[in-house]
Amino acid sequence: MLSERGLQIVDKLIENNRTPITSKTLAIYLGVSERSVKTYIKEVSDFCNEHSMILERKPGIGFVADFTDQQIKQVADLKRDKKIVMSKEQRMSYIMYILLSGWDTYTLSLFSEELNVSKKVISDDINSIFKEFSKYNIRINRVAGHGVFITGDEFSIRRAMKSYCKYSIGNKVIREASDNRISVEDQELWINNFGQDNFEKSVEVIHYIEETYGIAYTDYSFKMLADYLCIQLFRVRMGNVITEDIIPEDENIKYSDIVDKVVEKFSSLSKCKLNEYEKQYIEILLASASVQSNTDLYKAISSDKEEKAKKISGEMLEYLSEILNIDLTSNELLKISMENFVPSSLIRTRYGIEATNPFLGDIREMYSGIFATCFTLTRFYEKYCGAIPTDHEISFLALFVGGALHRNVKTIRAVILGTSGIAASTIVARKIESRIEEIKIVAILSSELMDTIDQYDCDIVLSMISSFEYEDKVVHISPIISAEDEKNIKSKCFEIISHPELQKQGFYSLIDIDNILFVNEKLDKEKILREACKRLYNGGYVNKDFFDDVMKREKIEPTAIGNGVAIPHGTPDNVIKPKVFVVRLSHPINWGGKMVDTIFILAINFDNIGSTKAFFHDFARLLGSGDKIARIRKSSDIREMEKILKEELSWE
Known part of the structure; x- marks a missing residue:
């Protein structure tokens, strides 16, 4: 249903119909943060899609509604009739x-x-x-x-509640969050769906753990614990309890002593007893939570896992170092971050516990290349916990790796090429340097001096002249430096940072016209993937289990990575010969909450470090560039798409 604030946004869009309005303006109008606006825009967007109302998000410009008079009248009628309006x-x-x-x-x-x-x-x-x-x-x-x-089973029902109960059922309004690690919106959601007393008791238990053991939970762990504990108390008080083991007999998470104290505190607060299986539930949650200080609780629960954590995170960093052609293993801050993150991440993945990264959307959009590269780390999760990590887990890893790259890379030397005077271009240069710290502007040239660019030692050319080309160094930008411009610049920097001399023998054949498909009719995800995998199987590239493998992965975690792109893939065991199957959709489809119109089905053996390194270097660069993806989208037939893909991937 449209919340009160969602309806206010619709009213504002109608008031500014066909005129851009920014998220900042909406935030001021609603009296909330810009991050909160993103939440409400999501429900407004769903409402608009449901009622065939056009609402576009234009990076760097704002939101533009194009509602017809009839649609505006329908909104007024719905408001007047006081009906519940739901997407x-x-x-x-x-x-x-x-x-x-x-x-x-x-x-x-x-x-x-x-x-x-x-x-x-x-x-x-x-x-x-x-x-x-x-x-x-x-x-x-x-x-x-x-x-x-x-x-x-009860454990699965609780995990489903965490995933699917996303909108408030009640109407209680919260003005201020009780802990600065959770948002007003989250607290309001939990109280309205699971009860205020359940929420308050859950938060009190978390504070008790922190005070008793002298630790502080990370913001995402605090939010995760509050959510799951609130659901537990809600279910138990309604008579729904776990009645069987959820931790296998051969697995000891080593939290039992701590759990007993937590259960005792929980029981005294909530006036309800928790059985031995409910204790296992709490034990899994504690093992899934990351702490911010390496003190008593961390030592109590992690000493026996420290060597394993170092081993696994070390393997991950060695693997990424090979792919990115950068030594990440000697970065102490990154090593410590990974060693603290990996144990709890493996537990979460093993038991299907979701820790939400609030920056997932931003990471997908702004760091598509790094996100896609970190996707290959799923092989370690499958090896050590037998399950596939969520996008949220991958995005945390991308944040760590991205931060390390930006802290340790050489300064990227850039030349600004402008269409107007030096003064205007200087303003653009300062914007870029303030937003992208690895960029250093070494020269600002007007269009009259573009022929002198050879005189400057630069890594990239940031050109406001759309027709200008110079080797493989140009990023076309606008004077306003939009979010899309910033993303494309960062993508180019990532390409330069991880620019090894690669052996690409055979890469030319990874994409060909026989494995490119244009879909002009409206089909669902399963039908599209079935047809693509059938063609791969008939071509001798994969075995008959490849499709089932791909669908199994999609059901656990959709592979949309932002920019309108999805990269479904199966395990190496089901790949006979490497191939990339490309699908271009005339009608975008919902792919796990992201709209997708370009699909790359990857039949790639990620166990081969050489091919993985070479492939993802080029592929990450492609996925991270809005310009490159836009060029692919404009291709009119499979031959043109094949040519463009190989050009953009440097496989010509």
Whole structure:
């Protein structure tokens, strides 16, 4: 449903119809932070998509609505009638909440009446929910005369609640968060969905752990613990408890003594007893949480894992060093960060616990190359915990690695080439240097002096002249230095930072016209991937299990990486000969919450360090550039796309 603030944004968009409005302006109008605006814009965007209303986000410019008079009238009618206005995602979230909370008396008619849509719409929503719940082995049951209800194990139901209960059911408004590590929006969500007392008791338990053991949880760990503990108390108080082991007998996480104290405190606060299986739940949560100080609790729970953490994080850094052609193993800050992060990350991945990185979207958009490169680290997770990490886990690793690259790289020498006077170009230069610390502007040239560029020793040329080309050094920018400009500059810097002399024999054949597909009709993700994998199989590149392998990975964690791109892939065991299958969609599709129109199905053996290093050097550079992806999108047929891809990947 559209929240009150979401509806306020729609009103503001109508007021500024066909005129750009920035997130900063919306933040001032709503009296919230710009980060909060992103949350509300998401629900507004879902609402607009559901009602075929055009809302575009233009980087560096703002949000531009193009609503018809009829659509504006419909919004006014909905407001006047005081109906609940919901997007499909919000309807599904509401239905999921009801089912996951344990209600078994809701019928299609009751959902239809509450949500102001037809029973057919509710039935379609439940079919979509069925696919989502299957990831957690939760079954939806529809029994005539008994409503709709779910069955599944308690641990899975709680993990599903964490993932899917994204919108407030209640209407309690929170003005100030009780801890600076959580946002007002998150606290409001948890209180409205799981109860204020449950929330307060959960936070009190976390503070008790910190005070008792002299530690401080990271912001993402604090938020994770508060969320899962709140859900636990909510479920237990409703009579839903875990009744079987969730930690295998052969695995000892070594938290039992600490858990006993936490359970005792939890029980005294909440006035409810937690059984031995609920203790296992808390033990997993504590093992999944990262702390900010290496003191009593860290030593108590991590001493026996310290060597293993060093070993695994060391292997990861050696692997990335090979791919990026930079020695990351000698970076002490990065080593310490990885050694502290990896143990809890492996536990989270092993048990399906989600720790949210609030900067995931920014990392996908601004650091696509580094994010794509860190994607290859999934091989270590599969090796050491037998599961695939979420995008959030990968994005944390990308932050660590990206930070190390920016701290240790040489200064990138750049020349500014402008269309106007030196004064205006100087302002542009200062903007760039203030936003991208590795850039050093060594010269500012007007268009009349472009022929003298050979006189300057530079790594890149930042040109405001759209037609100017100079070797492989040019990044075309606008005078305003938009978010897209900044992203393209950072992508070029990343390319220079990790620019080894690579052996690319055979890379030319990785992409060919027989493995490029233009899809002009509306198809879902599974049908698209099935057709692509069928062609790869018929071509002798993969075995028959490749498609199932790809779909299994997609169900666990969608492979959309931003910029309208997804990179689905299978395990090396199912790859016979390396190949990249490219799909271009005329109609973008939802790929795990990101809209995707360009798909690269990677049949690549990531165990081969040489080919992985060479491939991802070029591929990361491609994915990180909005200009390069835009050029691919403009290709009119498969031959043109093949040519453009090989040119942009330097495989010609």
